[in-house]
Amino acid sequence: MIPFIYNNSPIPIQNLLISGREYFRHKKRYNSEFYEILDAFNRGNPNEVNITELTSFVKNAAKSPFWKRRFQEYEVNPVSKDIITELQKLPILTRYEVDQHFELLKVPLKEPTSYLATSGTTGKGLVFPQTASMERKQWAVWWRFRQRFGISFGDWMGLFGGRSVVPSNQNKPPYWRYNHPMRQVMFSPLHLNAKTISEYYNKLRNSNLKWIHGYPSQLAFLASLIREKGFPSLPMDYVSIGSESLLPHQIKIIEEVFEIKPIEHYGLKEGVANISLTPCGKYQIDQDFAFVEFIKSDLGANLFKIIGTNYSNHAFPLIRYDTNDIALLDNHGEIISIEGRNDDYITLPNGVKIGRLTMIFLTATFVKEAQFYQKSLNEVEIRIVPASEYKREVHEPIILNATRQRLGYEIDIKIRYYDKIYKPNSGKLKFVISEIR
Structure with missing residues (x-):
C-alpha cells in the first residue's frame, strides 16, 4: 500500500485496504499445500531432522557459488549418507559473511520465490529470497505450536505488533484496524498510553477477544496501564508472544492482568531455527523444520550459541548460521530459557x-x-x-x-x-x- 493514500483515506477504506492486501497473502499462504505440510508436521517427530530433506537441501546448496567453493574447501560431500557429520566440518556462518556474499549465496530456482525482509541482528536489514513452500512450512510449524495449546484458525486475535496501522497524526479513536482474512484486530502500539488505555481496554473487553498476540514489551506495557488505571482484569484464553525475549517481570504482569501465563516460541524469518514451548512447560526444538545446533559460548556456564540451518528454504541456503542468540541449557542439554541476543550483555x-x-x-x-x-x-x-x-x-x-x-x-x-x-x-x-x- 502507498502510505500517503492509506494515511489520508477514511478509516473504513483503511480497513478495506488492509483486508484486501491480506486476502492475497492469506490465499497464498494457507492453500492445500499448507494443510498437507501441517498434517505431516503433526504426524511426524519434531525432535528428528528430516534427513531426506536436509540431504536434498545440501545438494541444491552446492549449486550456489558460495557453497560450492566452501564445500570444496572443507571437503564436504553433499551426497553423503551421513550428511550431518559432513556439515559439521563447516565453520559457523556469520551475518557479516552473508552480507558480503549475498548474491553468491542465492540459488536460482524454477519454483516461485518472494523476498522477505528482516530487521537483522544488528539493526541492519536483510532482504532475502524464500520459496513459497518455505513460507508455508514456517507458518505450518508455527500453527502446530498454536494448536497444541488449543488455538484454532477461526479464533480472532488482538494483535500488538510492530506495524503502524493507524496514522501517527490521528488523535482520537479508534486506535485499531481490522484484518478480516487473517481474523485480526490490529492495535496501534504508537498510540497506547495512559490517556488512551481506556479505549484499548474497552475494545478488548467489548470485542470478546480471547486471544492476544504481540511483542512482550507491548503486552506488558498494556497490562501495566490496565492495572495502573484500576480496571478489572481481562481474562484471556491465550496470550502468545514472539520476536523479543520474554522477561520475568513481563510474565508476572501479563499473567496478573490477563489471568493466563503467556506462551512463547522462538523463530527467525531466516528460518534457521524454531523452538516452541510445549503445554508441559518444556522447550521443544523443531528439528523437522530446521537443523539446530548449540555451540558453547564464552559468555558463561551453560550458555550456548544457537546455530541453525534453514533446510526448508532452497532459494537462500544458510548452513550453520550464527543467529547471534543465546540459550541457557541445563546439564542434560534441555533448554531452560532463550536468553536473548549475543549482544544482550x-x-x-x-x-x-x-x-x-x-x-x-x-x-x-x-x-x-x-x-x-x-x-x-x-x-x-x-x-x-x-x-x-x-x-x-x-x-x-x-x-x-x-x-x-x-x-x-x-x-x-x-x-x-x-x-x-x-x-x-x-x-x-x-x-x-x-x-x-
Whole structure:
C-alpha cells in the first residue's frame, strides 16, 4: 500500500485496504499445500531432522557459488549418507559473511520465490529470497505450536505488533484496524498510553477477544496501564508472544492482568531455527523444520550459541548460521530459557561480559519498561519507565543494589527516567543497547 493514500483515506477504506492486501497473502499462504505440510508436521517427530530433506537441501546448496567453493574447501560431500557429520566440518556462518556474499549465496530456482525482509541482528536489514513452500512450512510449524495449546484458525486475535496501522497524526479513536482474512484486530502500539488505555481496554473487553498476540514489551506495557488505571482484569484464553525475549517481570504482569501465563516460541524469518514451548512447560526444538545446533559460548556456564540451518528454504541456503542468540541449557542439554541476543550483555572494565540482567527485574512490577544502555566501559545507564506505584526513594535502591550484585562496583551505574522508551521502526524493545565492540 502507498502510505500517503492509506494515511489520508477514511478509516473504513483503511480497513478495506488492509483486508484486501491480506486476502492475497492469506490465499497464498494457507492453500492445500499448507494443510498437507501441517498434517505431516503433526504426524511426524519434531525432535528428528528430516534427513531426506536436509540431504536434498545440501545438494541444491552446492549449486550456489558460495557453497560450492566452501564445500570444496572443507571437503564436504553433499551426497553423503551421513550428511550431518559432513556439515559439521563447516565453520559457523556469520551475518557479516552473508552480507558480503549475498548474491553468491542465492540459488536460482524454477519454483516461485518472494523476498522477505528482516530487521537483522544488528539493526541492519536483510532482504532475502524464500520459496513459497518455505513460507508455508514456517507458518505450518508455527500453527502446530498454536494448536497444541488449543488455538484454532477461526479464533480472532488482538494483535500488538510492530506495524503502524493507524496514522501517527490521528488523535482520537479508534486506535485499531481490522484484518478480516487473517481474523485480526490490529492495535496501534504508537498510540497506547495512559490517556488512551481506556479505549484499548474497552475494545478488548467489548470485542470478546480471547486471544492476544504481540511483542512482550507491548503486552506488558498494556497490562501495566490496565492495572495502573484500576480496571478489572481481562481474562484471556491465550496470550502468545514472539520476536523479543520474554522477561520475568513481563510474565508476572501479563499473567496478573490477563489471568493466563503467556506462551512463547522462538523463530527467525531466516528460518534457521524454531523452538516452541510445549503445554508441559518444556522447550521443544523443531528439528523437522530446521537443523539446530548449540555451540558453547564464552559468555558463561551453560550458555550456548544457537546455530541453525534453514533446510526448508532452497532459494537462500544458510548452513550453520550464527543467529547471534543465546540459550541457557541445563546439564542434560534441555533448554531452560532463550536468553536473548549475543549482544544482550554488559561489558565490564576488565573485559568480562555479564548477561542474564533480566533477573534484576524478576519481581519488579513497579516498572513498566526497562532498558540498559552502555556507551563506555566505565558507565551504564538504566532507563526506567516507572509504574504508578513506583517510589523513587524505595525502588531505586532496590534496582541499584540488584544491579551491583551482578555488575560489581567497578562500573558507574546511573538510573534515568522516561515516559516511554524509544523503539525502532520494528517496534521491538531491545533490553540491552551496547556501544562496546
